[in-house]
Amino acid sequence: xxxxxxxxxxxxxxxxxxxxxxxxxxxxxxxxxxxxxxxxxxxxxxxxxxxxxxxxxxxxxxxxxxxxxxxxxxxxxxxxxxxxxxxxxxxxxxxxxxxxxxxxxxxxxxxxxxxxxxxxxxxxxxxxxxxxxxxxxxxxxxxxxxxxxxxxxxxxxxxxxxxxxxxxxxxxxxxxxxxxxxxxxxxxxxxxxxxxxxxxxxxxxxxxxxxxxxxxxxxxxxxxxxxxxxxxxxxxxxxxxxxxxxxxxxxxxxxxxxxxxxxxxxxxxxxxxxxxxxxxxxxxxxxxxxxxxxxxxxxxxxxxxxxxxxxxxxxxxxxxxxxxxxxxxxxxxxxxxxxxxxxxxxxxxxxxxxxxxxxxxxxxxxxxxxxxxxxxxxxxxxxxxxxxxxxxxxxxxxxxxxxxxxxxxxxxxxxxxxxxxxxxxxxxxxxxxxxxxxxxxxxxxxxxxxxxxxxxxxxxxxxxxxxxxxxxxxxxxxxxxxxxxxxxxxxxxxxxxxxxxxxxxxxxxxxxxxxxxxxxxxxxxxxx
Ligand SMILES: [Zn+2]
Numbered sequence: 001x002x003x004x005x006x007x008x009x010x011x012x013x014x015x016x017x018x019x020x021x022x023x024x025x026x027x028x029x030x031x032x033x034x035x036x037x038x039x040x041x042x043x044x045x046x047x048x049x050x051x052x053x054x055x056x057x058x059x060x061x062x063x064x065x066x067x068x069x070x071x072x073x074x075x076x077x078x079x080x081x082x083x084x085x086x087x088x089x090x091x092x093x094x095x096x097x098x099x100x101x102x103x104x105x106x107x108x109x110x111x112x113x114x115x116x117x118x119x120x121x122x123x124x125x126x127x128x129x130x131x132x133x134x135x136x137x138x139x140x141x142x143x144x145x146x147x148x149x150x151x152x153x154x155x156x157x158x159x160x161x162x163x164x165x166x167x168x169x170x171x172x173x174x175x176x177x178x179x180x181x182x183x184x185x186x187x188x189x190x191x192x193x194x195x196x197x198x199x200x201x202x203x204x205x206x207x208x209x210x211x212x213x214x215x216x217x218x219x220x221x222x223x224x225x226x227x228x229x230x231x232x233x234x235x236x237x238x239x240x241x242x243x244x245x246x247x248x249x250x251x252x253x254x255x256x257x258x259x260x261x262x263x264x265x266x267x268x269x270x271x272x273x274x275x276x277x278x279x280x281x282x283x284x285x286x287x288x289x290x291x292x293x294x295x296x297x298x299x300x301x302x303x304x305x306x307x308x309x310x311x312x313x314x315x316x317x318x319x320x321x322x323x324x325x326x327x328x329x330x331x332x333x334x335x336x337x338x339x340x341x342x343x344x345x346x347x348x349x350x351x352x353x354x355x356x357x358x359x360x361x362x363x364x365x366x367x368x369x370x371x372x373x374x375x376x377x378x379x380x381x382x383x384x385x386x387x388x389x390x391x392x393x394x395x396x397x398x399x400x401x402x403x404x405x406x407x408x409x410x411x412x413x414x415x416x417x418x419x420x421x422x423x424x425x426x427x428x429x430x431x432x433x434x435x436x437x438x439x440x441x442x443x444x445x446x447x448x449x450x451x452x453x454x455x456x457x458x459x460x461x462x463x464x465x466x467x468x469x470x471x472x473x474x475x476x477x478x479x480x481x482x483x484x485x486x487x488x489x490x491x492x493x494x495x496x497x498x499x500x501x502x503x504x505x506x507x508x509x510x511x512x513x514x515x516x517x518x519x520x521x522x523x524x525x526x527x528x
Pocket of ligand 1: 300348350351418457458
């Protein structure tokens with residue numbers, strides 16, 4: 001598990017494997033792989049940090065295997081994501097050109113040499129001090145392929161970057177452990193049990209230093225999960241959990257990844273480049289493409305999604321949410337015109353600020369629920385049908401995030417603005433957001449026909465609006481219950497801030513002001 005400290009906390013590098021791989025196709029994993037014979041050739045003089053005897057003690061194996069495990073971890077990390085846990089013999093960090101590093105990597109990937117060869121020819125040493133042991137997983141007996149796997153944590157060395165330059169991976173990136181888990185719970189990524197359990201362990205770690213310190217001493221006992229399948233659900237229990245050795249199991253219910261999850265109106269993955277992709281028109285359904293504005297922030301995720309809708313043979317295009325007043329972005333949108341209409345999901349600046357300028361550039365009318373935003377056209381309200389660009393969009397009023405929030409329903413998708421996001425949850429924005437309205441809007445979305453893709457204001461598209469709305473409702477109920485609990489502890493007059501500090505202790509403090517806004521809405525709702 002390669003780690004780094006980001007502004008929003010600890011991040012871990014994850015890769016999605018290509019479908020053709022025999023083991024765990026298409027799942028998202030940490031870089032890693034098996035020990036091979038080349039890993040047993042390392043000369044102890046090309047090693048600094050805890051010696052093999054220390055690792056042998058931690059892993060409960062002999063020194064030779066311990067050295068090979070560390071060597072394999074370093075080699076696989078280098079091969080799979082380009083991060084080399086090595087340095088100069090005096091203990092300083094690697095200071096080499098990208099070309100030289102790439103050449104060394106190719107030598108390993110092509111199996112022309114061993115890690116020992118690569119270190120020796122370049123005058124580098126393995127930096128065992130950059131890694132710590134973390135856990136040992138043994139695949140359960142029901143799996144046809146069994147692995148005995150040692151997990152390590154390692155810090156991304158300064159000046160190096162992790163990439164997806166291996167044929168085993170389709171995409172890769174840095175994730176906050178909590179975000180990766182949320183994607184998994186939302187069925188947007190597939191994780192194997194050791195990965196999600198490890199991510200859950202990382203969620204508890206504030207930063208890289210603390211994680212490495214924890215790895216120094218944590219007990220490494222072999223974990224052999226017990227697995228039971230009940231219909232679609234995989235039930236898993238781990239040693240140390242109540243009932244591991246006796247029925248009934250302490251269950252961790254989890255939907256198994258269905259082979260053909262509902263894809264809604266989404267294009268097949270090959271035809272649909274992955275989110276995020278800035279300022280390049282990215283097709284998402286047969287009629288909807290997105291132009292992602294480069295205005296990332298904790299509140300806008302990777303940025304604002306500007307949606308461009310057009311029937312396959314239509315000349316004109318409907319623009320939904322031009323985004324902020326960003327001349328470059330607005331000109332990009334205009335280039336994909338002619339624009340028939342500009343529609344706004346709500347008044348927030350990250351969606352609407354550029355509307356007037358885009359209208360100027362394209363001579364298209366701006367339409368929204370809030371009359372103040374309407375320009376050269378008609379307003380929009382519940383039940384309206386926007387017919388343009390060869391399409392018909394049905395307007396749903398979905399207040400809650402703001403009072404003027406709209407959603408637009410197509411045959412195969414629904415544009416949700418900030419009512420439903422591609423990742424994370426929506427804020428009930430003060431002063432005009434109302435939780436009671438929001439719950440009502442989610443119930444409306446939950447009743448939409450099955451298989452309508454979510455085309456959100458921020459974050460990636462999702463396959464099924466109804467399913468996501470039901471997930472949001474469950475999440476809201478859970479948060480309300482937590483706020484009720486907090487009020488029981490803090491007294492009925494607790495301030496939003498006090499509640500946030502209790503309920504959102506697990507959430508990055510950067511997001512506390514936004515959480516406070518949501519909690520204020522929850523308190524209003526509960527006190528009403
Ligand atoms: Zn927004």
